Amino acid sequence: MAAVLQVVDVVQEYPGVRALKGVSIELAAGQVLGLVGENGAGKSTLIRILGGIEQPVRGEVQVHGAPHTFRSSADSQAAGISVVSQEFRLVAQLSVADNVFLGHEMTGGGVVNRARTRKRTAELLDQLGLDLDPDRPVSSLTVGDRQMVEIARALSREFDVLIMDEPTAALNGAEITRLHGIVNRLAAQGKAIVYVSHHLDEIFEICHDVAVLRDGELVAHAPTAELDEPRLVEHMLGRKPQAYERGAAATVGAEVRLQVTDLEVPGVSTPFDLTVRGGEIVGLAGLVGSGRTELTRALFGDLTALGGEVRVDGKPVRLRNSREAVRNGVFMLSEDRKGEGILPHLDVTENAMVSRDKSKLPLLQRLLPMARDERAQFSKLREDMRIRVPHGRQLIGNLSGGNQQKVLLGRALLSGCSVLLLNEPTRGVDVGARVDIYQLVKQLADAGVAVVVSSSDAPELAAIADRCAVYFAGRQVAELHGADVTEDNIVGASVGQTAQEATHV
Amino acid sequence: MSDTIANPSATEALVADERARSAERARRADSRRRLMQNAGVLIPFLIVLIAGLAAVPNFASSSNVTNMLVNAAILAIVGYGMTLVIAVRGIDLSVGSAQALAACVAAAAVNSMGPVVGALVGIAVGAALGLANGLLVTQLRVPGFVATLSTMSVFRGLVLLFTGGAPIMIASVGFKSVATAKVLGIPVPFLVAAALGVAAWFVLDRMRFGKHVVAVGGSPEAAVDTGISVNRVLLLAYLVAGATAGIGGVLLASQLGVVNGSVAAGLELQAIAIVVLGGTSMAGGRPRIVGTFIAALLLTMINSGLNLLNVPSFYQYVALGALLVFALSIDGAQRAAVRRMLEGRHS
């Protein structure tokens, strides 16, 4: 088999980090290669290098045996590589057709041929089983449709290698099945495909081979048939998966700390209801666009609710902005730690102190920060939360994802909240720190805090949630309790096609 | 609370429902945006037009109309360049100084090399200054507003050094007559502005470069991913902004007949005001050439009306500042309205 794509000893470095430590991969025509690995293992870096967005420090990429240097994504596309990116990279101001052909417009003398663009787009969308008007502005599409347009964009180019970075994260069951059919057909036509996914069942279903990245190294590359799921997970983690030991059934306090009744959230069709007691950890599951993120944002006053009632510790509260939410005992950690969590220019101590509840402090300290007291507080946090930092003046931006998250949990703890909303609490956190964070969340719950965890990571919810509500397209489609909170049940309900009946209490 | 959904058809129904609501929301947001964009410039335009005709003596006299059309043309041409720069999320504060330098160099060149060469030199100077801005932004990675704030000062210094603080008289009668010449009763500069406007609209709406401008302004990440050279688009946008300032400068020199180092002070503010008032969003990705053109007429009518009413010129400062703040509030309100309507779909 002649290799279409060869990655030879590619090394990539960021300041202070080696993201890829000499990775070599080969891909033949007609082959579907599953690329798996933990967050931060180097998958995204590798894809960005293949897409021409980043340039490797060392090593080379060969297409059809010829070495290529990609200085931009245009170079990579010219060499025959097409990428479906994980983030939504569409231009909201342009129409569907313009987006599909963006960067390789069909033109005559610089003038876009609109009729041909429209026709080709309609054909591509039809192939994907999508009935969309090519002239519709992208801003009017649902998340799932946007993902399909991204795929149409990748297919619209001439390519030999197709790279799909988590293409199914926002798709429902039927769409996923159709996408798998397209992947198989492209492979049969002789295209080489790299398929990245967190859902291992997908990998086993459509991939011929699997490559596993861990800490920037290729640790396994084998035909799918020779592997099974536990062994794959072992490769990804570098050891036997150490399950987080769920303690005895949570000692759920009697008092209801958070009660949400008929909360109408902008952009979500049905009103939300939710009740969380002190000491309870409630999971919210669902695909991207299912509405669970909006729910947590509305509970934190970041989205203004249109109606309904929220009670915290029995008191009805108005949540018009985050500041009011914090005052009323609600705290949220965003899934976007870098964009919405850390304050990169401030040191870890200040980062932990910014939301501190000042009402119980001595008068002088309510007016001015006391350096000595804050140092002492931080030292205590560092002990309690096992934050690995050399000193309290360390800038938070230089810490690992796990340590940043621990500092932010410390911030939540010092805010004295009664309800804690966590979005994707372990995204970009390595395995070791992940278990630490689960324990910290459990400790917070045991201390009487009502915890709501919104996560796209089903195993995570299965590990820590006492109860789990599953959302689909803005509606709650299932509520799982106790022993029913399993990965299978969550995933099944999330894509809206499980055959299993969830028990109702 | 509903039961677990067990059959695919229910799923399909949910998806279809979500899709329909999404489309409906987008349609409403779009019509709201369009309404505010158009109302934001058309209503003030009509009010000022009617008020001018009704209350200002000599407002509709042929000499004043000619004068207004020439002034509006010069402003609109600079506005096109600014529209382009703002559409790619940039800003050019140096257009006033660039126009002054272009006008003075053009005036000197007309005197020494003749009208045609002089005009071309003026436009080339503008383009070169725009190129300098573009290089600062793309190569040295200086944010656009502070790069052009600095070059505003640098160019102004250069033009004062060039003129030594003295005015330059233009001798060529032919050159001076360009601004006052008429074809079919319409001043030539206005025809130039209209033609350039049509060309700019066509490029932005129908050509590959226009799609790239929208992509770079609307979603720079998407532009990078699809292989568009963001730096090239930015460089060209600043270059065009400089060139339009140059064209405006040449027309200004022709109109005034005598130029000095302090002409076109505060032009950046007028240009930004008409662009934003015309509906081009400061957030990038939505160029509106037609709006810029109408807003240029509007601003010129205001200035002319205040002049004819013998209002001291510093009230024009206040009017301009207020107009800019008004335009920006509309832009902000429009974006907020659209965001509210679309809210909740990005998770």
Add this chain to the structure above:
Amino acid sequence: MTTIDTVTPTPGRTRRGANGAPDENGPGLRQALLQFASKQYLVAVLIVLCVAVGLAKPSFWGTGNLSNVLFQASFVGLAACGMTLLIAGGLLDLSVGGVIAVSSIAVATVLPHTTIGGAIVLALVIGAVLGLINGLLVTYVKIAPFIATLGTQYLFLGLAFIWTSGKVVPITSSHFRDATTGKLGWLPVPFLVFVVLAVLTFLLLQRTYFGRTVRAFGSNERAAVLAGMPVNRSKVIVFIVAGVCFALAGVFMAGRLSSAEGNMATGFEMNVIAAVVVGGTALRGGRGTMFGTVVGSVLFAVLANALNLLGVASYWQYVLTGAVLIAAIAVGARRSSAAEVRGAG
């Protein structure tokens, strides 16, 4: 996106090794030295410049001239204190010239009728009100700071011209002139006020909850909002404080000119921003260095003085100020792209 999952070794560790005892909460000696050195480089530039000018024109070192340099530096410096706060919060104010004009015209107008103290208080109140307007536009009307203040610059200038009908308002009170241009020893009063204000601003930025909030939203506004910090309120206050600083600069400028008029400070915003940015406060926000701002203000005063002594056309100042500002930002961009603060991008 690739997340970075390693703990970078930090200078603090070296000290821990040296002492044998865990270093609880201080940054390492090396880090402190590095920080000092990065400030030092600007001081070095200043010293080199002074020596060079002194060699070319020995009259530079005369006490009278040095005193004059400090005198000149204090006008930009006073305004730069407020600007440093703004820039540390990721904000900007281009209406400096307008605020200075309006507040000094107020001083000149009321001086014949009130005490000096009363006039100064009035100027500061006006500065606060104009700052409040800027703050409200930026915070609640949600207009980008540089363009909102570009608009108000013209509003304020128009106001100044309307107030004076475009004329110069003379200041006849010799007490006021003496008070604002006097000296203690050979140090000019405005410079002493500048130093005091710089120290106060430093304390405000580094040692109060308010300053922490400013640095927080300058660093990452979304994160500061989601942490429940009073972002909008603090933004408005920063603009008010900055307005007061500008007005204070206006008071002393009026004293120096013995008059006030609409055009007295046009283009002044460039000098102020340049002093702050050259001093090392990055435009992207998150931190501010008052020491750098003081050095930057003095640096530009020395530069202007040197051009003056060397007999260079004053128009060159426009060119030089702009060029130095661009250079400072370009160098700063390069340094920060070497990931000085990771995750700040």
